[in-house]
Amino acid sequence: MRLLQxxxxxxWRNLWRNHRRTxxxxxxxxxxxxxxxxxxxLIRGMVDNMITDGLRALPGHVQVHHPAFRDDPSxxxxxxxxxxxxxxxFESTDIESWASRVKVPxxxxxxxxxxxxxxxxxxPAREVGISxxxxxxxxxxxxxxxxxxxxxxxxxxxxxxxxEVGKRVVLMSQDPDNEVADRGFRVVGLFDASLDAFExxxxxxxxxxxxxxxxxxxxVSEVAVQGDDYRDVTALTDEVRxxxxxxxxxxxxxELDSYLGSMLDVMDGFVLVWMVVIFMALSFGLVNTLVxxxxxxVREIGLMMALGMRPGSILAQIVVESxxxxxxxxxxxxxxxxxxIEPLKTGIDVSIVAEGMEMMGVSTVLYPKMMLKDVLLANxxxxxxxxxxxxxxxxxxxxxxxxEAITKV
Amino acid sequence: MNAVQCxxxxxxxxQGDQEIKxxxxxxxxxAEGGFVCLSAPSGGGKTTLLNAIGGLDIPDSGxxxxxxxxxxxxxxxxxxxxxxxxxxFVFQAYNLIPVLTARENVEFVxxxxxxxxxxxxxKSMAILQEVGLEGLEDRRPAEMSGxxxxxxxVARAIVSNPELVLADEPTANLDSRTSSELxxxxxxxxxxxxxxxxxxxxxxxxxxxxxxxxxxxxGRIVDDIQQKAA
Numbered sequence: 001m002r003l004l005q006x007x008x009x010x011x012w013r014n015l016w017r018n019h020r021r022t023x024x025x026x027x028x029x030x031x032x033x034x035x036x037x038x039x040x041x042l043i044r045g046m047v048d049n050m051i052t053d054g055l056r057a058l059p060g061h062v063q064v065h066h067p068a069f070r071d072d073p074s075x076x077x078x079x080x081x082x083x084x085x086x087x088x089x090f091e092s093t094d095i096e097s098w099a100s101r102v103k104v105p106x107x108x109x110x111x112x113x114x115x116x117x118x119x120x121x122x123x124p125a126r127e128v129g130i131s132x133x134x135x136x137x138x139x140x141x142x143x144x145x146x147x148x149x150x151x152x153x154x155x156x157x158x159x160x161x162x163x164e165v166g167k168r169v170v171l172m173s174q175d176p177d178n179e180v181a182d183r184g185f186r187v188v189g190l191f192d193a194s195l196d197a198f199e200x201x202x203x204x205x206x207x208x209x210x211x212x213x214x215x216x217x218x219x220v221s222e223v224a225v226q227g228d229d230y231r232d233v234t235a236l237t238d239e240v241r242x243x244x245x246x247x248x249x250x251x252x253x254x255e256l257d258s259y260l261g262s263m264l265d266v267m268d269g270f271v272l273v274w275m276v277v278i279f280m281a282l283s284f285g286l287v288n289t290l291v292x293x294x295x296x297x298v299r300e301i302g303l304m305m306a307l308g309m310r311p312g313s314i315l316a317q318i319v320v321e322s323x324x325x326x327x328x329x330x331x332x333x334x335x336x337x338x339x340x341i342e343p344l345k346t347g348i349d350v351s352i353v354a355e356g357m358e359m360m361g362v363s364t365v366l367y368p369k370m371m372l373k374d375v376l377l378a379n380x381x382x383x384x385x386x387x388x389x390x391x392x393x394x395x396x397x398x399x400x401x402x403x404e405a406i407t408k409v
Numbered sequence: 410m411n412a413v414q415c416x417x418x419x420x421x422x423x424q425g426d427q428e429i430k431x432x433x434x435x436x437x438x439x440a441e442g443g444f445v446c447l448s449a450p451s452g453g454g455k456t457t458l459l460n461a462i463g464g465l466d467i468p469d470s471g472x473x474x475x476x477x478x479x480x481x482x483x484x485x486x487x488x489x490x491x492x493x494x495x496x497x498f499v500f501q502a503y504n505l506i507p508v509l510t511a512r513e514n515v516e517f518v519x520x521x522x523x524x525x526x527x528x529x530x531x532k533s534m535a536i537l538q539e540v541g542l543e544g545l546e547d548r549r550p551a552e553m554s555g556x557x558x559x560x561x562x563v564a565r566a567i568v569s570n571p572e573l574v575l576a577d578e579p580t581a582n583l584d585s586r587t588s589s590e591l592x593x594x595x596x597x598x599x600x601x602x603x604x605x606x607x608x609x610x611x612x613x614x615x616x617x618x619x620x621x622x623x624x625x626x627x628g629r630i631v632d633d634i635q636q637k638a639a
Contacts, residue, residue: 006520013508303504306465307518307565308493310486403465406504 003313004320011321014293025289026329029382032282033333034340036275036378041341041368042348043274047267048369051230053194054260055253060099060130060224061233062240063256067249069221070256075104075176078219079248083207086223089243095236097226099126102210104221106173108153108203110161117157117203119171121210121220122146130226140165140189148206150188154199158190165190171203175215183213194364231264271374275381282382283389290322290393301397302405311398318397322390323383330379341370410477412573412605413439413462418471418481420457420628431457432468433628439607439621441572444599446619447609454628455609456577462607463496463575464488476572493521497566497604501578503558505550511537511561512546518569536564540594556587563591567598574598576608580615592618 015022055061066077079086079100086100102121107114122131123146138155151171153161163169165187172182185205193199211217227236233252241250254261294301301314351364420432431454439445447455460466461473464480473481476495483491492498497518505514515533524532537546540560550558559579566574576595580588596618599606608615616622624632 003521003523006517009513010506010508017508299504300506303500303506304517305489306463306492306498307521308489308491308496309521310489312486313521403460406465406500 004316007313007317007320008324011317011324014297014317015321015324018293018296021289021292022325025285025325026332028282028285029326029329030332030336032278033330033378033382034337036278036381037334037337037370037375038340038368039274040271040374040378041337041370042366043267043271044369044371044374045367047263049194049365049367050263051260053198054257055230056131061227061230061253062225062237063251063253064223064225064240064244065221065249065251070249073103073105073221075174075181075214075216075221078216078221079223081244081248082218083220084218086220093239093243095225095239097129099123099130099224100207100220101222101224102207102214102216102220104173104210104214106171106203108157108161109170109172110163110167112162113160115157115160115200117201119173119210120202120204121207122204123207124148130224136192138190138192140187142189142191143204143206146207147209148188149185149209150205151185152189152191152204153187154202155190155192156196156199157201157203158187160200163187171205171213173214177215181214272377272381275378276385279381279385283385286322286325286386287389287393289325290318290390291396293321294318294393294397298400298405301400302402302407305400305402306406314400315391315394315398318394319387319390322386322394326382326386330382333382334375334379337375338370341368344368410441411438411474412441412443412476413437413607414472414474415458415462416472416474418458418461418468418473420454420461420466420468430628432461435471435625435628435630437623437630437633439605441605442599442603444596444606444618444620445608446616446622447607447625448611448616448622449609449625450611452627453625455611455625457628458625459575459577459607459609462573463498464491493518495572497569497571497574499559499562499566499574499576499579501581503550503555503562503582505558505561505565507550510547510549511542511553511557511564514550514561515564515568518565522569524569532568533564536568537561540564541590555582556584556590559583559587559591560594563594567602567604570602571604573605573607576606578610578612579608580610580612585614588612588614 064079066079069077083100090098099122104119106117106119108117122143124143125145142152143150158164161169168184168186170182170184172180175181191199211219225236225240227233230253237250237252244250304314345367347365347367349364350366415435415437418432418435422429422431435458447458449455457466461468462475464483468481472479475491480488480491506517509517512533515536516529519529519532534546537543540563542557542560542564545553545557553561580591583591592615595606598604608619610616620636622634622636623630
């Protein structure tokens, strides 16, 4: 312990012998750590946006369907439990945020155009906090209840159909007998979505109204359940599975949308690679600094060995010097990263590259997300790899022959 | 018991194509509490012998004992431990650690030995007073004269009461007055602490302080004289 104190004191003072070199190196580490954390926060924010937007369009962290629904999302594959029974089952749990829906492929026709869409029959009261539509109305109103006779469509779809609030359109789908089921609806509201694709393909009607149109009685196609954190839905999925006793397909969002699900894993890997790449660039400077520091102090190292310091302690001194350098850089890097991310939490407008972002399924406002695990990972990468990088110069220093080192000019 | 015993040690260096015999079958015994000067012209082998005794250099053949323990076959780590426990060094070029103050330089060996902070402080302050550096304990080497630095080096060498102090040309960079003061200090420490001193020098004034003068030439001992110290 005392030896560690000696080694640490020497390492710290040696570090500041060449102020300029140390400051430059600390600056480089600070910049590298900042880049690691800041860029990771941007990436996390982007992925978070993608997943959150995707989940709001699904929507729900866990969904219940007829086992064949995902292959054939038609009115024939409805959940085998009535809507009333579903409500009774959920009311027996502490799950509060859930919604049952009718969801069918349909065609919407105005007096000028027709488009294929996904038609949702919803209970507006239950969709609060699950679906995005009620929060993003650009014109008109949202559905008032599940027997509302109007429909809400996306603003982009309204443009395509050359229709507007107050006009009538026809929705056409199939009933369980494979007969055409159609009905005229008045457009009561237009919604905006972060992605154009949502505005162009999603149409919302009252659940009861749609059940009547499709002649499916009290049946629904889907139950969406919302948890607290989309990253951890295992317990929620298990609880919902128990409610449906294995007769229906209960899947978490990551399995329902494997592209979206894989984003998390891909991004975790990308973040690690990104951090390691930045560190690799940093490590050249770090190793150079340590090699120079060792080279300049060959005589002193020889002297310390002559006075009785073991080679292991010499190695420890150089490694501690490296760790101290890294810690100073990490301290500033973390502080600057926090200081630069915090003011941007209200969002960064990237609409200048909106088209490219849209193609990636990302909205035009990025919200950087600084996660503790990413900060810890960045710090761990710098410390662990920094430690490894310092071993070579430290090993060289500890291998000096004292008499050769002490007489070195 | 002998503080130092060298038995038939040889050491050869290559200088270009030329083979230099730095030590040529040297055998000496130095008694505990002795004050010995190794005298030789440059290249005579005195520093090589001093380094062999201090475990800083390993002879090609022969045996070296310090305090009765054979040291020429010890590992690098064990040699470091031996130097830490038994030997104090004073070098020609002072060789202080520039980032440490005078007191911290003196404390360095004790710190590596694991002596407590209080004990270190007490001992280092006392020894700095003994070598006449009271009031300069917080100065770094760059803020002290050559003589003061060498006194710090001496204080560092003796503070942990080593059995043996090896000094290589300790007065080479000092003026005559400071040299005399340093040698007076060596003599006093030799007498009061019974520490064995082996001093390599070619300064005749320094040789006069020794109880025993060993003269070397071309890596061999050519004369071994008991003398009355000045």
